[in-house]
Amino acid sequence: MTETTSDLTERYVWAVTHRLPAGQRDDVGAELRATIADMSEDRLAALSGDPMAMPISSGRAGSADSVTESVVGDVLVELGDPAVLASRYRGGARQLIGPDLFYDFRRTVTTLLAIVVPVTLIVAITVNLAIEDKSLGAGIGEGVVFTLQVAVQLAFWTVVAFALAERARSRTTSTGATNSTEPGQAWRPSQLPKLPAGRPIRLSGTIISAVVSLVILAWLLAQQFLSSFQTPDGDPIPVLDPALWSFWLPVLIVFLVADVAVSVISFRARRWTFPVMMINVVYNAVAVGFVVVMFTTQQVLDPRYVVAFRQSSPDLDPGVGVHFVLLIVVLIGVLDIVKAIRGYRQRG
Known part of the structure; x- marks a missing residue:
């Protein structure tokens, strides 16, 4: 040939x-x-x-x-x-999530559950035993129940995200974006996408990034009202210092929403083009820099929460958790920057 x-x-x-x-x-x-x-x-x-x-x-x-x-x-x-x-x-047709997306969906659910479930279980049991001062059986039992609820919610919303993506793909007829054919139209070779150059940007990674950002966003809002500690009047003590809402937390929410947007833009491009690489590098550098400045110049935890935590668990230091979170944020940001640069260099 x-x-x-x-x-x-x-x-x-x-x-x-x-x-x-x-x-x-x-x-x-x-x-x-x-x-x-x-x-x-x-x-x-x-x-x-x-x-x-x-x-x-x-x-x-x-x-x-x-x-x-x-x-x-x-x-x-x-x-x-x-x-x-x-x-x-x-073999076999899948209707809610079609053949184009099913294996990305399965990989995404497996990855999310493998990461989130063990971490959630450990944190839930630790909170129940160390902070809530519950018995061993009750602490483990309630931790397992809570983890199962988180797993069900995680799986459900991932299904919803992929089902919406499937519906969006079925309405897309742009060349190279999909090979699906509209009802009543014959498929033609002109609809074939070009061969990929380098490593593709997968939907599974996009979904994982979006889900993580939305979970963090939900926690930022919920921590004000759902707390392990209360004031003498019975009001919940938020984990984060309410003073951060004057500037820092609203900007952080903007970054979380922007993370979802950057993930979607990258996936729609399919490939690590120069603009896509630069968007990811600049976003991650600015976002990580913002978080580092916030954690190092501001009082992140509510002082009342710190006092209540130390009274409940004298042997534990909540500041260690703050430094651990900062380390994870920096590590993820650096890895995302490296991934974007490597993807661009390997584009072919």
Whole structure:
């Protein structure tokens, strides 16, 4: 095959195999290449004995290359929509979350649960035993129940996010963004996306980033009203110093919303282009810098909360938790910057 027809074949193979589990991709790719080559050779052999049946390219008889490309295009039309073919290879249809997104969805849920569930369980049990001063059985039992509730909520909202993404994809017909075909329209090779250059920006990473930002945002709002400690009047003592709401926390909320926007922009670009890389680098640098300044120049914890915490758990220092959170924020920011730069350098 010529370079043009080989490119067309590879684009089709990629459009099918990137929807499959990693373990299937090599075998299915080899099978598809062999099938396309055999079908193309059969068609060319049949056409060689009938000059009047030669394909027409751009309204006139084409060269050998254009004839071969046209034959390969006809073969791909016969094989059909890559999304449908990939679904057949996997076996079974999934309606709420379609074949394009299902394995990204499964990977996202697995990753989130693997990270969030153990951390939530440890924190919940520690709070129940060390701060709430509950018995061992009650502390563990309530911690398990709370963790299960968090896991259910996490899974539910991830399903909602992917279901909305699936509906959005089904309405998108832009070339290269999807291979899905609108009802009543025949799939054509012109709908094939270009071959990816470098590492793609996956939806699973976008969903994880958005979910984490929204969870932090929800906690910032909830910590004012849901607290382990109360004033003598029975009012909840917030974890964070209320004085931060005069400037620092509203700006932090803006950064959290911006993080979701940056993730969506990056995913829509699909690739680590220079603008996408710069947006991620600048955002992470500014956001991390802001958090570092806030943590090092401001009183982050409410003084009343610190007093109540130390009275409840004299052996524990809440300041250690503040430094740990700051370390995690800096580490994540640096890793995101490195990922963006590496993704741009590996774009091909």
